[in-house]
Amino acid sequence: MLQLLLNGAVTGLLLSLPALALSLSFSVLRFANYAIGSYLTCGAYLVYLFNVLFGWPLWIAASVGALGLATLVVAIDYLAYRPLRKRSGVTLLVASMGVAIALENLVRLFAGNSPRSFDVAVARPLRFGGLRLNYEQLTILITVLTALVLVWIIFRLTRLGRAMRAVADNPDLAAVRGISRGQVVASVWIISGVLTAIAGVLVGLDANIEPQMGWNYLLPVFTAAILGGIASPMAAVAGALTIGIAEELATLVMPPHYRMIVAFLIMATLLLVRPWGLFGTRWVTR
Amino acid sequence: MTAYLIATLTLVAITAITGLALNLQWGMGGLVNFGLFGFYMLGAYICGLLTVQGVPPLASLVGAMCSVALLSALVSLITVRLSEDYLAIVTLGFAECLRLFISYEEWLTRGTLGIAGIERPFQGLVPAQLADTALLAFTLIAVALVYGALQALAFSPFGRLVRATREDPAVVEALGKSVLTVRFKVFAVGGAILGLAGSLHAFYYTYIDPTQFSPIITAYAFMAVVIGGRGSNRGVLISTFTLILVLEGSRFLVDWVPHLGSSELAAIRLILVGAGLVLLLIIKPDGFGKEPRSAEAEIRSFTST
């Protein structure tokens, strides 16, 4: 039971980075970026490139790869999303579907289809009494928590964070208060690019690096972000933890292959009771 | 080549019906049904299961339409309170759960093995060489009927009501109409159309299995509606044609660029599909059509402040 909780929490933390990235970009740009999964894949492959082909240590490769992905993400915004910025959220959502298809196959074109791994040996787990914690879980735990604290600090305590929250709150007012939307949008993409790349590395450590890896995470990531209340970034983390633990505990009462159904039922019930998300605030449209 | 065109046109027609259903639900009604593929799958499965039990294909089709309409309407009752994003994820989750159920409940659905040997309508009456042509004709009639019905709805007071619920449900309630009822009807009619599309899918492939149904069906439908111009049924017809043209036409790439490996070409093809979609959205901002009105007063003077 304790093991299940631990595993669920780690899975949830893993989900929380892309979920945070997703709701961050949603809160500022008002569209759900379907391409978040393929961003994750691209991030993992970039890091793979530096780690395995260039032979750099993983943490250096991950840092460079994260910056690389951030650049890519900003470039995609410039090419694909910027011309559509005045359009409805669903138009942008459809555009991001196109971006997702293109990116995933760009990866395929250069890297092929076979699964790959980072240049990191798999090790036996640490044991604390009956509880097992493996090194990947430990890495996930430390990395994600650090990243979350950093994002929280940026978000709450810095000038940039205030600018992001201001644009998310009221873009027109932010503009007349001297905040350049373009810079905030770019910063948001950079942060979400970095977060997604880190998530890509962690997912790659946890399972494989393959062209579909991000796609596989898409539904849980969206569920987590929406469960938290998609417009409130930090709540996405809570949503992700809820999903991770709920799916894990679901296996106590159901065959594991149906665990998604339990997660879905929990989500549906929560949304019926709190239609604006678990921790989000009511959506004001008028 | 003719046979290939016939098959592709059938595909266009089925996709068009799906797009039309979404245009009613999301285009007119503002209901972001990401679970569209689930209802489509349900249509295919109900129709498929009934035909292999010996029920005549046409009766199976009607059965599928009715049951999907009913189930779809029931789902709408649960989701009526949810706003756009949440409705999207709940319907998507519902569809994914449905697919899991179909994959594992072998006693009912034959699981991942799928259902083979689905009988087409009028199969005994047309010679085998004309079977595909006959199915195309049947599908085109279905498209025409669905299109006609949806146009009739769009220009009717009901269509107006549906668009009004999309704009502001609270106003509709204040004017004495039940939003729940409107959404219920929209989900039911949309469900029936999706049941029809799913049944035609089953007839076209004659074999169905869970892997044929994925969110990509939903994605294509959204692409069709967005490219077509939200709310315009005519636009949906044109855009589905364009969409399938791009998707299928890109298969011929392989023949034009011979010195690359097929894996690379397959990847390039899908890259172009994705990029083409984004480009289409950028260069064709209003889509192919415009939303109909329920009543045009007989005055043409139009001034605005």
Place this chain on the structure above:
Amino acid sequence: MPVIGPSRRVFVAASFLVASAFGLSNSSQANEEPIRIGILAPFTGTGGPYGKEIEEAARAAAVVINDAGGVLGRKLELVAADDESVPTSGVAAARKLIDVDKVVAISGVWSSAVVLAVKPIAVEKGVALTTVGSADEITQGENKGLVWRFQTNGKDWGAAFAKAMAKDGIKTASIMVLQTPFTLSTIEPFRKAFTEAGGTVLDQVAFNPNQPSYRVEVERIFSKEPDAVFVAAYVNELSAIAKETFRSGYDSTIYAYSNAADSNGKFVQNVGKEVAEGIVHTQHVPIAKSTAYSRYLKQVNKPEGTVATYGGQVFDQIVMLALAMEKAKSTNALDFGREFPGLVNADAPSIGEPAEALKAIREGKSFRYSGAASDFRFAPNGDQTNLTYGHFRIENGVSKLVGEIR
């Protein structure tokens, strides 16, 4: 592993010359349209890791055949198409192959679901369909002699696993199975054979393709500490599961399909030697000691000893199609499809070199083709029989053949 001796080489060259001479003397025929064969393979999607191997093998076989003068004096031309590992895309691609490219056969098809979806069209249009899909249903029903499986069926493969475990002294086993028609088809036969041999199956879980993580399943299955776990999945899932097992501290032996646990060496490369150590896999053989298989490896520039099971099977498909057409003197699949059993079931000397076999047909000699993937026979329904399974164990990153199972 037998190496092609000098005499053989001379012979190949000779037959080459004869063939080209034959081609030259019939210049009118050489000018004819090539015979087209469609390669329907998963270049993207879940089967993506196998698409390239399939296409390369088919191209290698076509080169061998064309170098031997082609079929009926005409060249073989391959047209590849991506099925995206999805039945709907598979059908669209197959229709293009049949109706636009006018292929006489569709080969390579990997996913059982794609085969099942494409089969009605192929049968209706009279196009041969050769597949590496393993689901039992593929060869069931009316096939008009058009559908041939170049893969063991799930039933025999499942039983082979039970036998391998019995030989390894396994008493208790659990099952992790990917929910697909192919993988599922091996489970019940395995259970039955394993239980009959006195083993106990402790638990079974099914999982879905493309799961983000397999931790839950691994926890559930391995925590009961069975002697062995039969992981019925492809290379992606197996890699993730093997890593998860290792890092969770479990020691049960994993049994897997060779196409997952070796797959051109990709598996070991992916998970590392330490994780792969001791994993057992089976696959029908003799892949390692057949003339045809050596020919295939040489043609695709792979070192001897490479385990590329799908490649071998697809190589056989193209060769068999060529032989059947040559023998039937027809490119109509309804005619040449029926020749398949005769080519491998004959009570005659074995030939593994495709060019030789072609020559034998032209000369009217009696022989049987001994395939690259296996020295198989065909049952009338299109299934391969008489298969021997290799029993491999990964030691220090390399698959070692530790025995054979019949």
Place this chain on the structure above:
Amino acid sequence: MSEDATGLVLRDVHAGYGGQPILHGVSMTLRKGERKVVIGPNGSGKSTLMKTAVGLLRPLSGQILLNGQDVTALRASERARRGLTYVPQEANVFRNMSVLENLRIGHEFIAPRGGLAFAGRLEEVLRLFPEIRPKLGTTAGHLSGGQRQMVAMAAALMPDPTVLALDEPSAGLSPRNAELLFEIIHRIADSGVTLLLIEQNTRLGLGAADNGVVLVAGQVRLAAPTADILANENIRRLYLGGA
């Protein structure tokens, strides 16, 4: 009049949405220290005028000068940095942020770096708005309409702007609150800020300004000192209702 003495100049501005012009050639000049109110019937283009002036709407043609410089091509954020700040009619505070954060945002992206320190400005602004001092920690979305209006104005004043533009400050306020608010606007104006005001409530609006502009159907119908406007029977009858 020399142009450096001017706060804000609009020259023959045409503007509108989706290519449909709403303003048909509006020109006006706002001198430094002047208080100007724009009045006019609904739909006459007052809000469009305001949005064009502050840079939220790009004019179709015409020119906008701020402190003598051409700012027509500049966005709202850049105009704000050049001293033009704005309080929109609705949604004029960041609802999910505290009052203090609202004020800080009002300051930090506009005031030149190393310029006026935040703490100093905060004191000065709070002296103008003593009412919001106890509310600094409150989330702005929880304030009442009048309090929000004050926070919005305070935030706009934080960077010590040369021109302050107010879009219908009395909208949605009760008569009592509207009066209280206009008392504060008087206080602000007395502090020397140049003021551009759009007001629905003509009595209050004209009372707060030196000069008035009457906008009708996207064109300036009359520009005159407020006293003259109030005295003009025609204007009173046509556009000012009974007030």
Place this chain on the structure above:
Amino acid sequence: MLEARNVRVVFGGFQALDGASVRLPAGVVTGIIGPNGAGKSTLFGVLAGAVETASGEVLLEGRSVARHGPAWRARHGLTRTFQLSRELAALSVLENVLLARPKAPSEGVFSALFSRSAMRAAEEVAIEKARSLLARVDLWRLANAPAGVLSGGQKKLLELCRALMLDPRIVLLDEPSAGVNPTRIGEITEFIRTLQQEGMSFGMVEHNMDMIRSLCDRVYVLAEGRVLTEGRFDDVVNNPQVASAYLGSQP
């Protein structure tokens, strides 16, 4: 006619209404005034059925309607307009009004598909009625324009027409004059007076004291979710408590 008894409404810990009671008698215009945030719009929401109450009762013609939503209440003669105009921007002006016609079978799926001539006949009747309403507020010339392009004041008028299209017996008007051109406020006032004389009842939240004075028999003053006082307009405005809380120096 319409009555709220001791209504309490809580929004996430915030008491929007704290035991407010109002009565809107038949055939008259009842005014509701009060400072911002007093709960006036919330009270209208409660009366119309759009806002859930924590406790208290709403009676329509003597029967409790607490369990009925806004749609039901609208069908039973009670409708409202909104403080911030809620026109349906993508629909034409005419469509906005037509939408409000009383519920009819011709609005269903069935009649749209299978009984089109009956549907059209019903539409024509409705269009005629909409025309007369729109013409009255000079919006008929804009009938085919999307409602989104109207000015703020025109939107208010459109909302009024839309409410009247329902043939209601009681209309709750939430700031009908806000944003309306001052010259037109007089016309609206006259329009409402005529309707009232024809027997329609109104509840009206309004800041324009001229309008309240000329239309309302009774006025409720709300403050902090409670009824501060009620009575005839003159009595209420002369109440010093009201003046300090709300009216300021005006009239």
